[in-house]
Structures are given as structure tokens and as C-alpha cells.
Amino acid sequence: xxxxxxxxxxxxxxxxxxxxxxxxxxxxxxxxxxxxxxxxxxxxxxxxxxxxxxxxxxxxxxxxxxxxxxxxxxxxxxxxxxxxxxxxxxxxxxxxxxxxxxxxxxxxxxxxxxxxxxxxxxxxxxxxxxxxxxxxxxxxxxxxxxxxxxxxxxxxxxxxxxxxxxxxxxxxxxxxxxxxxxxxxxxxxxxxxxxxxxxxxxxxxxxxxxxxxxxxxxxxxxxxxxxxxxxxxxxxxxxxxxxxxxxxxxxxxxxxxxxxxxxxxxxxxxxxxxxxxxxxxxxxxxxxxxxxxxxxxxxxxxxxxxxxxxxxxxxxxxxxxxxxxxxxxxxxxxxxxxxxxxxxxxxxxxxxxxxxxxxxxxxxxxxxxxxxxxxxxxxxxxxxxxxxxxxxxxxxxxxxxxxxxxxxxxxxxxxxx
Amino acid sequence: xxxxxxxxxxxxxxxxxxxxxxxxxxxxxxxxxxxxxxxxxxxxxxxxxxxxxxxxxxxxxxxxxxxxxxxxxxxxxxxxxxxxxxxxxxxxxxxxxxxxxxxxxxxxxxxxxxxxxxxxxxxxxxxxxxxxxxxxxxxxxxxxxxxxxxxxxxxxxxxxxxxxxxxxxxxxxxxxxxxxxxxx
Numbered sequence: 001x002x003x004x005x006x007x008x009x010x011x012x013x014x015x016x017x018x019x020x021x022x023x024x025x026x027x028x029x030x031x032x033x034x035x036x037x038x039x040x041x042x043x044x045x046x047x048x049x050x051x052x053x054x055x056x057x058x059x060x061x062x063x064x065x066x067x068x069x070x071x072x073x074x075x076x077x078x079x080x081x082x083x084x085x086x087x088x089x090x091x092x093x094x095x096x097x098x099x100x101x102x103x104x105x106x107x108x109x110x111x112x113x114x115x116x117x118x119x120x121x122x123x124x125x126x127x128x129x130x131x132x133x134x135x136x137x138x139x140x141x142x143x144x145x146x147x148x149x150x151x152x153x154x155x156x157x158x159x160x161x162x163x164x165x166x167x168x169x170x171x172x173x174x175x176x177x178x179x180x181x182x183x184x185x186x187x188x189x190x191x192x193x194x195x196x197x198x199x200x201x202x203x204x205x206x207x208x209x210x211x212x213x214x215x216x217x218x219x220x221x222x223x224x225x226x227x228x229x230x231x232x233x234x235x236x237x238x239x240x241x242x243x244x245x246x247x248x249x250x251x252x253x254x255x256x257x258x259x260x261x262x263x264x265x266x267x268x269x270x271x272x273x274x275x276x277x278x279x280x281x282x283x284x285x286x287x288x289x290x291x292x293x294x295x296x297x298x299x300x301x302x303x304x305x306x307x308x309x310x311x312x313x314x315x316x317x318x319x320x321x322x323x324x325x326x327x328x329x330x331x332x333x334x335x336x337x338x339x340x341x342x343x344x345x346x347x348x349x350x351x352x353x354x355x356x357x358x359x360x361x362x363x364x365x366x367x368x369x370x371x372x373x374x375x376x377x378x379x380x381x382x383x384x385x386x387x388x389x390x391x392x393x394x395x396x397x398x399x400x401x402x403x404x405x406x407x408x409x410x411x412x413x414x415x416x417x
Numbered sequence: 418x419x420x421x422x423x424x425x426x427x428x429x430x431x432x433x434x435x436x437x438x439x440x441x442x443x444x445x446x447x448x449x450x451x452x453x454x455x456x457x458x459x460x461x462x463x464x465x466x467x468x469x470x471x472x473x474x475x476x477x478x479x480x481x482x483x484x485x486x487x488x489x490x491x492x493x494x495x496x497x498x499x500x501x502x503x504x505x506x507x508x509x510x511x512x513x514x515x516x517x518x519x520x521x522x523x524x525x526x527x528x529x530x531x532x533x534x535x536x537x538x539x540x541x542x543x544x545x546x547x548x549x550x551x552x553x554x555x556x557x558x559x560x561x562x563x564x565x566x567x568x569x570x571x572x573x574x575x576x577x578x579x580x581x582x583x584x585x586x587x588x589x590x591x592x593x594x595x596x597x598x599x600x601x
Contacts, residue, residue: 011529012536013556019533020445021452027462027469028440034470037433 227270233390233410234262235290239358239402240395248299257293261312262408264290270414272325280325282339290315290406298357298401313352315360319345321368335384336373343368343390352404359400365393366406372414384414421485428476436473443472446486447493449533453552454497456541468496494557498567501549528590539589547582554579 032038236256241248268286275281292313299306321343328336343366352360370388391407424442427435448465455461471492472479482488531539540548549568553559554575561579565572 013558015531015533015536016449016453016556018446019449021448023444023448023465024462027444027466028437030466031440031469031473032436034466035436035473037436037473 223274225270225272225274227272227384227414228268229270229284229286229386229412229414230267231265231386231410231412233264233266233288233290233408234258235264235292235406235408236262237292237294237404237406239294239296239404241402242400259293261293262291264288264408264410266410266412268412277330278327280327280337280339282321282323282325282341284321284341284343286319286321286343286345288315288317288319288345290317292404292406294358294404296357296402309355309357311355313355313358313360314349315347315351316349317345317347317364319343319364321366323368325372336371339370339372339386341368341370342366355400357401358404359402360404360406361392361394363394364406366390367393370412384412386412386414388412422480425476425479425485428473429480439473440469443489444469447489450490450493451497453537453540453556454494454501454549456545456548460500464493464497464500467500468493471496490557494553495567498549498553501545502568505546531590539586542589543582543585547578547585550575550578551582551586555583 266286266288268284271283273281273283292315294313295308295310297306297308321341323339323341325337325339328338345364345366347360347362347364350360350362352358368388368390370386372384372386374384387409388411389407389409392405395403395405421439421442424435424439428439444465447468448461451461451465451468452458455464472489475492479485479488540551543551550564553564553567554561559567561572561575564570564575568575
């Protein structure tokens with residue numbers, strides 16, 4: 001029987017070989033946190049965040065717009081508070097006040113009854129309700145009240161009063177006891193004070209370093225960001241003849257060819273400072289290796305035979321640039337931005353010095369315009385790509401026959417993190 | 418196994434999508450082990466979570482093991498044992514000689530008819546220390562020596578606990594049989 005028992009327990013083991021039990025979905029969240037994986041599917045989370053951003057933005061800007069443009073209270077809705085009743089309120093100030101009786105006719109339309117004007121220097125204590133219920137508004141006729149009413153921030157401006165001080169009776173007065181008194185037109189027209197615009201949270205989408213399959217995360221935007229970059233550029237030049245010498249130069253070096261003998265390299269380090277949601281200050285230190293393919297014909301004064309100058313000249317420079325960057329889509333995962341930079345570079349190697357003809361500034365100022373974007377592949381790229389244009393700004397003929405002014409385009413690759 | 422290999426390599430590379438895929442492949446099997454060792458679902462979930470985290474944190478080892486499934490089972494079992502050891506600082510077992518009642522034919526048949534879920538229900542009815550040893554010895558195939566090392570108890574203690582576990586399981590089985598005979 002012992003064998004039977006052992007056999008029975010052996011069978012028991014086999015029952016569990018493929019046994020599976022149900023697993024609550026929520027357990028993945030805990031596991032994911034433990035192993036640093038994203039808790040939710042990327043797309044779900046992205047849409048959730050974008051939806052929240054959209055709703056938040058709409059609500060925020062909508063509220064600001066409403067407040068800044070003034071809360072327009074339609075006549076009918078405003079008056080609906082007192083529709084069907086006749087109330088009287090009294091002005092606070094020494095303005096001419098105008099008694100306006102509001103009521104509704106049988107089919108519910110609003111009636112406006114200008115009945116009397118009076119000057120009141122006595123009542124300084126805010127709105128007071130008349131027992132009989134006609135509403136006196138301050139210094140305006142009803143038509144003026146159709147204009148937008150500016151909402152005041154201070155709630156104490158809204159006074160709900162019980163019985164007011166009795167004054168003249170209106171023929172249409174009723175037993176109304178409670179009114180809602182709005183601030184006078186003068187107060188209503190005051191600008192809104194102490195209202196700050198809403199700003200989106202200082203967060204941004206970034207790709208997550210823990211996975212490269214399109215994962216991303218929503219992180220607090222850093223104030224300072226440093227980024228390594230490298231790239232290449234195509235270097236061209238215009239050659240401006242020196243008008244003060246006796247050489248006539250016909251340059252050909254600005255031909256737009258795409259030969260590799262114009263290909264230069266660049267490496268640098270970016271420092272970005274986040275100014276606000278869209279603007280960054282951008283600084284950069286860099287080293288450029290530029291290659292120029294110079295071709296020109298020249299003839300000296302009195303010499304009818306043109307000569308050709310053809311050479312490949314290189315420069316190596318260290319420099320720095322500073323500028324601003326405008327982010328087009330700060331709330332999206334895939335970023336893009338325009339930037340404009342002014343850069344200064346000092347030539348460490350300047351092969352133009354060896355030529356008799358041409359000068360190349362040892363201290364070169366450049367205007368640099370770029371467009372930075374993060375390409376979408378399968379997921380979110382860890383890199384930015386920045387195509388850019390540059391153009392030399394300074395003139396420096398020196399004692400040479402021609403001045404080389406570089407320009408060109410290039411591509412930088414900037415690491416996200 | 419090749420399916421596992423590819424996923425493991427991608428998990429080693431830190432790819433989140435593959436981590437989730439491997440999790441989905443393994444989760445049912447892991448939870449099956451966890452609920453064998455733990456009566457309370459919360460405890461089973463804790464062990465499951467711990468086992469999964471250990472698995473992914475040591476996924477590089479998985480690429481080198483001969484049997485990935487056995488490796489996963491071992492990790493899960495160890496997580497269950499560690500959780501049990503945390504709960505029970507010390508095992509106190511009286512060492513009285515005990516006899517395991519013999520299984521009569523009907524009981525043998527009954528064992529064979531039981532589904533895994535029903536066996537787990539029986540396991541949940543026996544004391545935890547017996548359940549742990551029963552699981553380790555009967556279902557997961559550990560020897561008394563290995564169990565003694567894992568639980569930090571004497572081998573004899575392991576034997577006693579197994580004997581009691583078996584006895585209780587048989588008693589429970591008999592009750593089940595009787596119940597079935599009476600009430601169908």
C-alpha cells in the first residue's frame with residue numbers, strides 16, 4: 001500500500017506541472033515599479049496625459065479668457081433673477097440715479113420702465129433695498145447694463161440684503177424683501193486686480209531611459225540642461241575682393257557642390273536654460289573643423305592673363321555661441337524648436353594665412369539658424385537632430401586681395417540626456 | 418524554449434515590452450506556485466510580486482541556465498520560503514513518532530481524481546509548516562536534506578512535518594470522499 005501511496009503522490013506532482021492560477025492585472029504595476037518598467041502601455045498613458053493636458057489647457061485658458069474679456073451676462077439671464085418681481089435698489093453715491101422698474105409682462109418678456117431720475121447724496125452705505133421692490137441702478141439706463149459686466153474678485157462686493165430703507169413707493173411695487181445687489185457701474189468697470197494667468201505645469205514628455213521601445217515618461221522640466229552634440233557641415237564661402245588693391249578676383253568657390261572636400265566636423269556641448277514654457281536660452285561651446293574648397297581666377301592690374309588659384313584650405317576653431325530657442329510643441333513627446341544663435345569662434349589652425357591672396361578671420365562671428373527636432377522612429381528617439389544654416393558676419397580684408405566669408409549648412413546630433 | 422531565449426535576451430537588454438511579454442507568459446505558472454504555498458491571497462500576491470522582481474533583476478542568469486522553467490520555479494519557491502520564514506521566526510515542532518495512515522484504494526483513486534485546484538484547497542486546510550514541507554517534498558521534488566537547509570530546520574523535523582502533512586491530507590481526502598459518497 002505504501003507504493004500505492006507514493007504513486008499517488010507522484011501523480012499529484014504531475015497535476016501541477018502546467019497548473020496556472022489567475023493573476024490580477026494590478027500586480028503588474030507593483031512588479032513594474034520594482035523593476036523600473038513602465039506601469040502602463042505607452043500609448044494608453046500618452047493619450048491619457050494628452051487628454052488631461054487638453055482638458056486642463058482648455059479649462060485654464062477658457063477661464064482666463066472669460067475673466068479677462070469680462071463675464072458677459074446676457075440681459076435675459078441676468079434679469080431672470082428678478083424676473084416676475086419688481087424690486088427697488090438705491091445707489092450708493094452722489095451720482096444721478098435712475099429708477100428702473102423691471103418686471104415681466106404676461107408673456108414673460110422684460111420691461112424697462114424709466115420713471116424717474118434723482119440725485120442722492122445721502123446714501124453712503126452701499127446698496128439698500130427698497131421694501132417695495134423696484135430696482136434702482138446707478139447712473140445708467142438699462143441699455144448700458146447690456147454691456148459686459150466685469151466680475152470683481154472681492155466677494156464682499158456682492159451684498160445680499162434683507163429689508164432696505166423705505167423710500168418712495170413705486171406704483172408697481174410688490175412685497176419683495178430680498179434682492180441681490182451688484183456693484184455699481186463704476187466699480188464694475190474697474191480692471192481686474194491680482195489675477196494671475198494660469199500656466200501649464202512645468203512638466204514635459206521625455207523618452208524613458210529604462211526602455212527604448214517607445215516608452216516615455218512625464219518629467220519635471222529641468223531649468224538647466226546640458227547636452228553633448230556632434231555633427232557635420234558643408235562649408236562654402238563667398239570671396240569679396242579687396243577694393244583697395246590692384247588684384248581683380250573672380251571667385252568660383254561659392255559653387256554649390258556637395259563634395260566631401262567641403263565636409264567639416266563639429267563637436268560641442270550645449271547648455272540650455274529654460275526661461276518659460278516655450279523659450280530657452282541656449283549656449284554652446286564647440287570646436288569646428290572646417291574645410292573649404294577654394295577656386296578663383298585673378299589677374300593683377302595690367303596683367304591680361306588670368307591666373308587660377310585652387311586649393312583646399314582648412315580651419316580648426318574653438319568657439320562659443322549664445323541665442324534663444326523657441327519650442328514649437330512643448331507639450332508633445334516629439335519636440336521641435338527653432339533657434340537663432342550668434343557664435344564667435346577663434347581659429348586655432350588657419351591655413352588661409354599661408355596664402356598670399358585670401359584672408360580668413362581668425363575671430364569669426366557667425367549667425368546660426370537651426371531647427372531642432374526629435375525624430376520618431378519606433379519609439380521616441382534619444383537624440384535630437386538639428387539641421388542648421390550659418391553665415392559669417394565679419395569682414396576682414398587685412399592686407400589680402402580677397403576676404404573669405406564662410407557660410408553653409410550642417411546637421412547636429414544632440415543627445416537627449 | 419527559443420521563445421524564452423529571445424525574450425530573455427531582450428529583457429537583459431532592458432526592453433520594457435519584452436519584460437511585459439515574459440511576465441504575461443510566466444505569471445499564471447508563478448501564481449500557481451504561490452497559491453500552493455500561501456493560503457491567503459494577499460500573501461500569495463506578495464510572494465508573486467517578490468518572485469517576479471527577483472526574476473527580472475536576475476534575468477542575466479536565466480540566459481545561462483539549462484532549464485528556464487526550473488529556474489523560474491526555484492526562484493518562486495525560494496520567494497515563498499523566504500516569506501514564510503519572515504512570518505515564522507522559528508519552527509517549533511514536537512518530534513513525536515507519528516504514523517501516516519495507509520491510503521486505502523478508494524483514497525488513492527480519490528487523489529487521482531482530484532484536480533489541482535481541489536488539491537490546493539486541501540493544502541490550504543493543513544497547517545502552514547506542513548503545507549510548506551508537503552509542497553517542497555511532494556510537488557516540487559526537494560529532498561529532506563534540501564528542505565532542511567532551506568527552512569533551516571533539522572532533516573528529522575522536515576520528515577515529521579511531511580508525515581503530518583500527508584496524514585492530514587489523507588484525513589481531509591477521506592472526509593471529502595465520505596462527503597461525496599453521502600451527498601454525491
